Amino acid sequence: MPSHQPTAGMMAVDPAYVSEQPSAASKPAPKEPVRNTKYDPKKPHITETPMTKKNWYKHVNWLNVVLILGIPLTGLIAAWWTPLYWQTAVFAVAYYFATGLGITAGYHRLWAHTSYSATTPLKIFLAAVGGGAVEGSIRWWARDHRAHHRYTDTDKDPYSVRKGLLYSHFGWMLMKQNPKRIGRTDISDLNDDFVVVWQHKHYLKVVLFMGLIFPSIVCGLLWQDWLGGFIYGGILRIFFVQQATFCVNSLAHWLGDQPFDDRNSPRDHVITALVTLGEGYHNFHHEFPSDYRNAIEWHQYDPTKWSIWAWKQMGLAYDLKQFRSNEIEKGRLQQLQKKLDQKRSKLDWGVPLEQLPVMEWDEYVDQAKNGRGLIAVAGVVHDVTDFIADHPGGKAMIKSGLGKDATAMFNGGVYLHSNAAHNLLSTMRVGIIRGGMEVEIWKRAHAEGKDTVMSKDAHGNKIVRAGSQPTKVFDPPASANAA
Ligand SMILES: [Zn+2]
Ligand SMILES: [Zn+2]
Numbered sequence: 001m002p003s004h005q006p007t008a009g010m011m012a013v014d015p016a017y018v019s020e021q022p023s024a025a026s027k028p029a030p031k032e033p034v035r036n037t038k039y040d041p042k043k044p045h046i047t048e049t050p051m052t053k054k055n056w057y058k059h060v061n062w063l064n065v066v067l068i069l070g071i072p073l074t075g076l077i078a079a080w081w082t083p084l085y086w087q088t089a090v091f092a093v094a095y096y097f098a099t100g101l102g103i104t105a106g107y108h109r110l111w112a113h114t115s116y117s118a119t120t121p122l123k124i125f126l127a128a129v130g131g132g133a134v135e136g137s138i139r140w141w142a143r144d145h146r147a148h149h150r151y152t153d154t155d156k157d158p159y160s161v162r163k164g165l166l167y168s169h170f171g172w173m174l175m176k177q178n179p180k181r182i183g184r185t186d187i188s189d190l191n192d193d194f195v196v197v198w199q200h201k202h203y204l205k206v207v208l209f210m211g212l213i214f215p216s217i218v219c220g221l222l223w224q225d226w227l228g229g230f231i232y233g234g235i236l237r238i239f240f241v242q243q244a245t246f247c248v249n250s251l252a253h254w255l256g257d258q259p260f261d262d263r264n265s266p267r268d269h270v271i272t273a274l275v276t277l278g279e280g281y282h283n284f285h286h287e288f289p290s291d292y293r294n295a296i297e298w299h300q301y302d303p304t305k306w307s308i309w310a311w312k313q314m315g316l317a318y319d320l321k322q323f324r325s326n327e328i329e330k331g332r333l334q335q336l337q338k339k340l341d342q343k344r345s346k347l348d349w350g351v352p353l354e355q356l357p358v359m360e361w362d363e364y365v366d367q368a369k370n371g372r373g374l375i376a377v378a379g380v381v382h383d384v385t386d387f388i389a390d391h392p393g394g395k396a397m398i399k400s401g402l403g404k405d406a407t408a409m410f411n412g413g414v415y416l417h418s419n420a421a422h423n424l425l426s427t428m429r430v431g432i433i434r435g436g437m438e439v440e441i442w443k444r445a446h447a448e449g450k451d452t453v454m455s456k457d458a459h460g461n462k463i464v465r466a467g468s469q470p471t472k473v474f475d476p477p478a479s480a481n482a483a
Pocket of ligand 2: 289
């Protein structure tokens with residue numbers, strides 16, 4: 001083993017595990033395993049010294065480089081000379097799913113998030129096959145994952161995607177990490193779980209047996225393919241399971257939609273779901289982490305959810321946690337509302353009424369007489385000079401309203417204008433008539449809460465719904481000008 005500083009990112013053998021061996025016999029079994037004896041919190045950690053040409057190799061976590069890149073590469077080369085039996089291929093794929101589920105249904109949804117409870121036989125199964133995925137002990141994995149949820153995208157997030165896609169995928173394990181930097185999380189529940197504690201203590205044996213020996217034995221005893229079992233069912237299968245589950249930290253924070261919250265990086269995408277046994281609905285997952293599901297629609301791919309559900313039917317899993325759809329839909333709606341607000345704020349809704357200058361009626365009439373194309377509708381004055389030629393109802397019709405109160409004409413007296421017409425008109429408004437009758441109507445309507453012109457979004461922008469433009473007057477008062 002290369003000499004190393006303890007790092008939170010050590011995947012297969014975690015520092016806490018290393019330190020436990022010599023002291024296990026002399027001391028009573030500690031609940032919280034002690035740190036590596038070589039670790040001195042007072043000495044500056046290697047990650048606190050800048051990387052140079054001379055010391056770069058000290059920044060690299062060589063053990064993980066061997067485990068994540070070296071061994072798979074050797075396996076790929078060995079596969080060139082190793083014939084692949086179909087039975088071994090079928091077994092390797094099945095074992096890929098089993099060990100992947102050990103991570104997704106076991107490490108992740110059961111232990112990191114306690115989104116359901118499992119009976120002891122199921123726990124032992126998940127701890128065993130999860131160990132066969134070679135991604136660290138449950139205890140180490142769940143602690144980092146809880147920090148990832150608590151401190152998503154910050155410096156305390158052990159695999160923050162803000163440091164780059166490759167970093168979040170496996171760069172965080174290939175390079176040493178400063179244990180002081182990772183956010184603190186409570187794992188007292190895991191320290192009380194004897195399956196978790198046992199697996200952590202015997203992690204190396206679990207990894208060797210479930211990762212490599214077991215697949216060799218199965219393929220060797222059943223169809224005499226010992227080497228194929230080792231290469232395909234062991235080494236290469238480990239490589240694929242690792243790369244697939246690493247995608248939860250990289251791809252799921254990079255590719256797809258954010259239907260529930262877009263303030264952080266988690267995203268939903270079917271491709272990520274296909275790669276990660278259903279962990280691809282990651283935006284949902286970060287919003288509702290204690291829900292045993294990732295995919296909430298029946299047609300979405302989430303074999304991890306299906307497995308947990310099946311275990312429940314078999315009496316192996318219970319207390320499956322699920323958020324009420326009412327709560328889920330509230331989150332979805334609020335995110336939609338946020339998107340709507342952003343779109344609305346980019347559109348021209350006209351000068352806000354309260355910012356318009358106030359005009360006297362006579363002033364309005366005078367200006368219109370002097371050739372300015374002004375038209376008053378519902379007490380709001382609009383300058384339609386540039387629009388007269390384009391008026392769909394003809395120049396004569398619009399001109400007949402200039403300098404008059406055109407409220408009734410506009411609202412059905414002559415023609416019941418469309419919603420689009422009211423919207424367009426609002427972009428031409430230039431003033432408000434003091435004490436104008438229609439303004440009074442408009443004010444009264446607001447006082448009675450009859451329309452929503454004044455309702456505002458989270459950014460204080462007005463929300464103007466169809467039919468609630470200030471120029472829209474239902475049942476306009478008869479006006480002499482309208483005839
Ligand atoms: Zn995440
Ligand atoms: Zn999670």
